[in-house]
Amino acid sequence: MERQTTADADCGRFAALVHDRVDGTLDPDLQEELDAHLRQCPSCRALEADLAAMKGAAAALPDYTPRAEVWAALSQRLAGEVAVRPRQVWTGTRVALAMAATLVLAVSASVWLLRGPAPAQAPQASAAQAGGPAAGVIQSKEDLVQDVDEHLRIAEEHYLKAIAGLEQVVKGGESALDPALAATLQRNLGVIDQAATESREAIKAQPNNQLAQASLFEALRQKVALLEDTVALINVMRKGDQAGAARILGGVSKS
Amino acid sequence: MNRTHRLVVVVAAAALLASAPARASWLAADPPGDQQQTEKFSKTVPLPKGGSLDLWNISGDIVVTGGAGDQVVIDAVKRGRTAEELKLVEIEVTTGATRVEVRTQYPRERRNINVSVDFTVTVPRAAGVRVRTVSGNLKLSTIDGVLAAESVSGDVTVTGAGQLESAKTVSGNVMVDGAASEGDVSFASVSGDVRLKAVKARGVEANSVSGGVDLADVTCSRVAAKSVSGDIAFAGPLAKGGRYSLQSHSGGVTVYADGKSGFELAAGTFSGDISSDLKIVSAFGGEGERGQPGRRPKSGGPGQRIHGTFADGGAFLELSAFSGDVKIVNKAAAKAVKQ
Numbered sequence: 001m002e003r004q005t006t007a008d009a010d011c012g013r014f015a016a017l018v019h020d021r022v023d024g025t026l027d028p029d030l031q032e033e034l035d036a037h038l039r040q041c042p043s044c045r046a047l048e049a050d051l052a053a054m055k056g057a058a059a060a061l062p063d064y065t066p067r068a069e070v071w072a073a074l075s076q077r078l079a080g081e082v083a084v085r086p087r088q089v090w091t092g093t094r095v096a097l098a099m100a101a102t103l104v105l106a107v108s109a110s111v112w113l114l115r116g117p118a119p120a121q122a123p124q125a126s127a128a129q130a131g132g133p134a135a136g137v138i139q140s141k142e143d144l145v146q147d148v149d150e151h152l153r154i155a156e157e158h159y160l161k162a163i164a165g166l167e168q169v170v171k172g173g174e175s176a177l178d179p180a181l182a183a184t185l186q187r188n189l190g191v192i193d194q195a196a197t198e199s200r201e202a203i204k205a206q207p208n209n210q211l212a213q214a215s216l217f218e219a220l221r222q223k224v225a226l227l228e229d230t231v232a233l234i235n236v237m238r239k240g241d242q243a244g245a246a247r248i249l250g251g252v253s254k255s
Numbered sequence: 256m257n258r259t260h261r262l263v264v265v266v267a268a269a270a271l272l273a274s275a276p277a278r279a280s281w282l283a284a285d286p287p288g289d290q291q292q293t294e295k296f297s298k299t300v301p302l303p304k305g306g307s308l309d310l311w312n313i314s315g316d317i318v319v320t321g322g323a324g325d326q327v328v329i330d331a332v333k334r335g336r337t338a339e340e341l342k343l344v345e346i347e348v349t350t351g352a353t354r355v356e357v358r359t360q361y362p363r364e365r366r367n368i369n370v371s372v373d374f375t376v377t378v379p380r381a382a383g384v385r386v387r388t389v390s391g392n393l394k395l396s397t398i399d400g401v402l403a404a405e406s407v408s409g410d411v412t413v414t415g416a417g418q419l420e421s422a423k424t425v426s427g428n429v430m431v432d433g434a435a436s437e438g439d440v441s442f443a444s445v446s447g448d449v450r451l452k453a454v455k456a457r458g459v460e461a462n463s464v465s466g467g468v469d470l471a472d473v474t475c476s477r478v479a480a481k482s483v484s485g486d487i488a489f490a491g492p493l494a495k496g497g498r499y500s501l502q503s504h505s506g507g508v509t510v511y512a513d514g515k516s517g518f519e520l521a522a523g524t525f526s527g528d529i530s531s532d533l534k535i536v537s538a539f540g541g542e543g544e545r546g547q548p549g550r551r552p553k554s555g556g557p558g559q560r561i562h563g564t565f566a567d568g569g570a571f572l573e574l575s576a577f578s579g580d581v582k583i584v585n586k587a588a589a590k591a592v593k594q
Contacts, residue, residue, distance in 0.1 A: 178390065181408050184426040184446045186462040191484050195504040197578065202525050210523045211559065215504060217578045222483060226445065226464065233407070233425075 010037065011044055018048045152213065159220040173234035178180035185230050190227065195219040294341040296331040296372075298348050306353040307383030307400060313359050314371035314390045316409070321380035321398040327355045328377040335370035344370040383418075392427070410447070419456070428466070439477070448485065467506065482506050486579070490586060493518050495569035507579040510572060511586040517566030522574040522581045529561055532585035537563035 017034045020026040027035065034212050174182050199216035206212060302308065308327055310317060315334070328349060335341045349356040359372050371391070377385060384401035392409040395402060410427040415420060416434040421441045423429065428447035431454055434440070439458035441523055442449045448466040453460070458477035461468045467485035470478065470581030476497035480487050484524055487501045490511035499518075501508045512518070512533060522529050565583075574581045 005307075078334075178408065181390075181426055184408075188445050191465045195483050195577070199506070202577070209525065211523045211575070211577065214575075215525065218502070219483070219504065222464065 011041065014041070014044050015047060016036075018044060022052055075185065149207075155217070156220065159217075159224060162224055163220070163227060166224065166231055169231045170227060170234065173231070173238065176234045176237040177230075185226070188228060190225060192223045193218050196223070262590075291481050292335050292338050292341055294333040294335075294338070296329070296333065296346050298346075300327050300329075300348060300355055301325060302327045302355050302379055302381070302382055303353060304381060306355065306379070308355050308357070308376070308378050309375065310374065310384075310386045311359065312372060312374060312386075312388040312391060313361060314556075315373040315388070316394075317374045317376070317386055317388055317394045318394045319374075319376045319378060319384055319386060319398065321382065321384075321395050321400075321415075322377050325379050326377075327379075329357055330375045332373045333370055334373070335368075340358065340368055340590070343368055344372065346372065351441050353398065381562075412453045414534060419454075420470050449480075468501075469590045482511045492516060493570035493572070495567075497570040498573070499570060500573040502575045503579050504577045505579055506576065507582065508574045509582045510574065511584045512565075514585045515588040516570060517564065517568050518570040518572050519562075519564045519568040520572045520574070520583070521560075521562050523560040523573070524576045524579065526557060526578045527576050527580040529559075529581045531565075531583035533565050533583055535561070535563040535565050535583070537561055 013039045014034060017026060017030055018038075021031075021034065038048065177185070196216055196219035199212050199219055202209060203210035203216060287370045291398060302325060304325065308319070310319070329346075331346055333341045333344055333346075335344070343362045345360045347356075347358045347360055349358075357374070357376070361368050362372070371593070373391075378398065381399050383402070384395065384398050385401075385403045386395065387405045388409065389406070390408045393404045393406050393411045395404055395412070395416065396414040398415070401418045401420055402413070402416045403420040404411050404413060404422045406424045406427060408426045409424060411429045412424045412425045412549055413422050413431045414433055416431070418433070419434040419436050419440050420438075421443075422431055423441070423443040424447060425445045426447065427444060429442050429444050431442065431450070432452045434451075434454045434456075436456040438456065439460065440454070440456045441460040441462075442451065443460075443462045444466050445464045445497075446466060447463065448469065449461045449463050450467075450469045450471075451461065452471045454472075455474040459470065459475045459479070460475060461470065461478075461480045463482045463485050465484045466482065468480045468482050468487045470480065470487075470489045470491065473489065473491040475491070476494040478489060478497075478499045478501070480489065480501045482503045484505045485503065486506040486509070487503045488509045488511065489499060489501055492513065493499065493516040495517075499510070501510070514533060520531075520535055525571060525588070572583075
């Protein structure tokens with residue numbers, strides 16, 4: 001997308017207003033003034049489009065805020081409070097599982113970065129609206145666009161790490177599943193991989209395409225979900241725990 | 256089960272694994288043709304009004320039918336290679352004040368027990384029913400209590416459910432004909448289709464990875480339907496203030512509208528086409544062929560996305576596909592042409 005590099009002297013202030021509008025917090029009294037500026041400033045229009053695209057892409061990501069139960073379970077494990085009898089046959093799986101779970105939480109943190117409003121924005125915006133000196137510390141549009149790209153890249157990286165960890169667990173435990181079921185799950189993971197590959201190619205061709213970005217993250221989200229469910233299923237199958245198997249049924253197909 | 260619970264189960268299961276003894280690999284069952292021996296089981300237990308049945312099976316088909324009376328009638332057939340193996344698998348029936356639990360128990364200390372158990376159960380029509388199996392088809396009909404049916408490998412078929420909560424499978428189809436709920440209902444398959452007909456609920460969530468999602472005559476104010484490679488179709492009244500979100504990666508997304516109910520449309524496709532039989536006033540997305548807003552120019556561009564309204568814009572349609580087409584079909588017009 002073409003962007004003007006020479007910003008209007010007022011652009012810093014209007015950039016803050018653009019942020020507010022995208023966040024849905026713009027003072028109605030300032031709407032008209034912002035619209036007037038946007039009409040004659042392609043640079044700020046581009047910023048608004050980029051922020052809207054970012055918001056759209058973030059909205060397509062799963063709500064992976066770290067949860068108390070997950071932290072509790074992990075911290076228990078890490079603190080050795082869970083009585084785990086050391087049996088070599090499960091050690092690798094447990095380690096990989098913990099790793100995968102941690103990576104999933106890392107995704108959460110990244111997604112939170114994307115979804116959550118930047119805490120520094122509000123005071124900056126207020127100062128900018130008041131014409132104060134803080135206007136000078138607002139990030140340039142180019143920096144913001146780079147930030148968006150960087151956040152998306154980091155989010156994808158975390159997803160891929162989580163997927164790699166989960167895949168390792170699945171690989172190690174797949175024999176616990178009925179071969180036909182395992183083949184079905186693998187085939188469907190392949191379907192999701194294909195969707196992710198197509199989305200990546202689309203992003204290569206059109207880096208700012210919101211649909212392509214949303215499509216990629218949806219595919220990654222679905223893969224993480226299906227792998228998580230597969231791991232859970234493997235675990236209960238291995239245990240031969242009927243109650244556990246029945247319990248897991250409730251979630252396994254909700255990818 | 257939501258994602259929180261699932262993650263907890265994953266972590267908790269890992270923690271428990273160390274103390275779990277090696278047990279029967281009960282999914283590695285022989286094909287039905289190899290199971291020569293059978294053993295019948297029958298039991299009838301009372302179930303008062305407001306009661307429920309929980310049935311947990313590992314391998315075998317399950318048929319549950321709601322009927323008159325205040326009893327649960329359980330008929331089962333165990334199938335296995337030898338009579339000795341059949342004896343090792345027990346059907347436990349536990350009765351409480353308002354609950355009957357039926358569970359197939361495999362021996363913990365032995366592997367490769369190739370026994371399946373088929374259940375045919377009759378319950379009072381008003382009873383709640385929760386059925387879960389690992390491998391087998393589920394057929395549930397005329398049940399007015401809260402109903403949840405889940406299988407890992409097998410089809411789930413529901414007919415005439417008064418308070419459906421969920422119907423899910425991993426490998427198989429989910430087929431529902433005639434169901435209602437005052438709340439939200441979730442349907443899912445990984446590799447099969449989700450086909451709903453005449454379903455009335457507050458909200459419907461329907462997902463598949465490689466199968467299609469077909470929602471016919473579905474009445475609700477919230478729909479969230481997703482598939483990766485399958486088509487998604489929705490036909491039903493669009494409620495004012497309702498939200499209908501249909502999303503497929505490589506499949507098509509089609510809404511059969513009645514031509515009267517208004518809606519706001521946000522639709523997008525990366526490489527497919529967007530078309531509408533209904534005249535949509537476009538906020539953006541461009542004019543296309545034959546004056547249909549949203550028709551995507553072959554060269555790509557603004558037609559990939561459209562935001563517009565039809566009539567009063569009362570419902571909100573969010574339709575998205577990556578490579579599939581997005582279509583709004585005027586059901587009334589299509590019907591007239593057909594006639």
